[in-house]
Amino acid sequence: MTVKSILCVYAGESYEAAALKTACLAAKRFQAELQIVHPMVPIVVYPDLYGVDLAAMERDGLARADRAELEAAETAAQSGLPFVRQTDADSGHDAPRVLFATTVGIASTVVSAFGRTSDLIILGCDAPQTSYDMAPILSALLDTSVPTLVVPSGSEPVSDLATPGQVLAIAWDGSAAAGRALRAMEFLIAAGQNVQVISILPKEERHFVAPVEKAAHWIALHDGVAHIERAGPFAMSDGEAILTYAQRLNSQLLVMGAYGHAHWKEMLVGGATDHVLKNSRIPLLLCH
Template sequence: MSYKTLVVHLDASVRAHPRLETALQLAKRFDAHVIGLFAVFEPDPRAFTIMAGTADYYEQHAAARREQRATIERLFHAEIRRAGLSGEWIETHERANDAVPRFARCADLVVVSQDDPTDPESYVGDHFPETTILASGRPVLIVPYTGFFASVGKHPMVAWNGSREATRAVHDALPFLTMAERVSIVSVATSRSEAPDDRIPGADIAACIARHGIDAEVAPNGVASDASVGETLLSRAADLNADLVVMGGYGHARWQELVLGGATRTFLASMTVPVLMSH
């Protein structure tokens, strides 16, 4: 198993180039085809005809957006050629929350960014990373909006709790795990956990992936309240110097409300290293 088709979401934000660099780094490692999917938020131009003077602002903004789009497209093709990879550029005028999951379903991995509250151009739709995780059916690599990541996946930390989502994430991450220099498995017990037994948390999944040739270390079990599992996992990732966290994405969409688990919310808000999530 490997990642042979990568979709990287591109937009007009300042993090588009670093996100592309991460995707190309992975594509080179896995010998993968790269799809650069350009999808941005476009306000309804009719909304700008209501107030005097705003129509001109909209046209200026649209012209600047077209220039930014052309720049990132040129960059995409140049970087693909420089890296010696196969790739294709796709621009869509669909809502990003619809387009990215749809294209991701025909890929092995999708790369997006954490929401950046300091950059208006990073907004492409409400709950975009969360929607991609829950709707795409594919593993989603989320890159933090701060920091640069020269390598991703040399030392993954698996956040393991035995759930369906965590199981899906581990198996979706096998290409990373098999090529990693070190793999750590971390479990965090909560006040609502079942009574402990003789099993070592994480030893079961460690034995499973060992048959794939992965020698994983099982870190000591942590304990936290349910609300602070995310913070505890973030702290463990820092302590272990992990450069990737693999975890299940917990939640569901209910009518127009996106309902997420506590650890998922914490990581999406406060991640310090890239996170691979599967639902």
């Protein structure tokens, strides 16, 4: 997988800072064009009904957009990247560079609109066990099918993507989603890269189409060094087992297929993807 176009939707929330920095570092690492989009929430159009001060809302929205642009420009400068407003963009400018745009719309809609023409989407998420808006992440996974790097608040920005010094982990259950995640992680594998393959033992109703040894062989063909870790069976859930092993292996990044079951079912009755998104302290590369 070649990464030449990266999308980072940045609403200006404090928990998105690590994702913003990671996006700039990734653009520099892969000589890619980074599109940073700030979503400006649409103004309510019924002030008499809701008692909303539209003028104040508009001023606040514009002020947030200005702050987001300033923070994006500062982060790009720290990474040594040229910063260009979308309206001033020259299509002939060489990458890497950062393009910044403000657009009216909710974050999840912006992710869908801009994400489908990107190679990689990078989004922030709040600290474990914190309530935050997961809609942009769900939109990236379910509406674009583009590999999505989710960077939790408080985690270290992923500065050494695709270098042998980073320990990667991939959760493997032999599913189609896991296979897509495996292929999507190709850009992360450098020569001699240490990749821990966390094998989640199948449940009675699950059948292995591709055993864990085949995943390890694929990694070896792409110059990585795979180590198989067989997790379970445990009393804990698959999501808990994945995070437990990733932490025990000192992984800096976890790769996994997302929402192999319907996402609404996982959110209602619990599932590995939902658990990992809500509890991971390390960045996640997810693929649906």
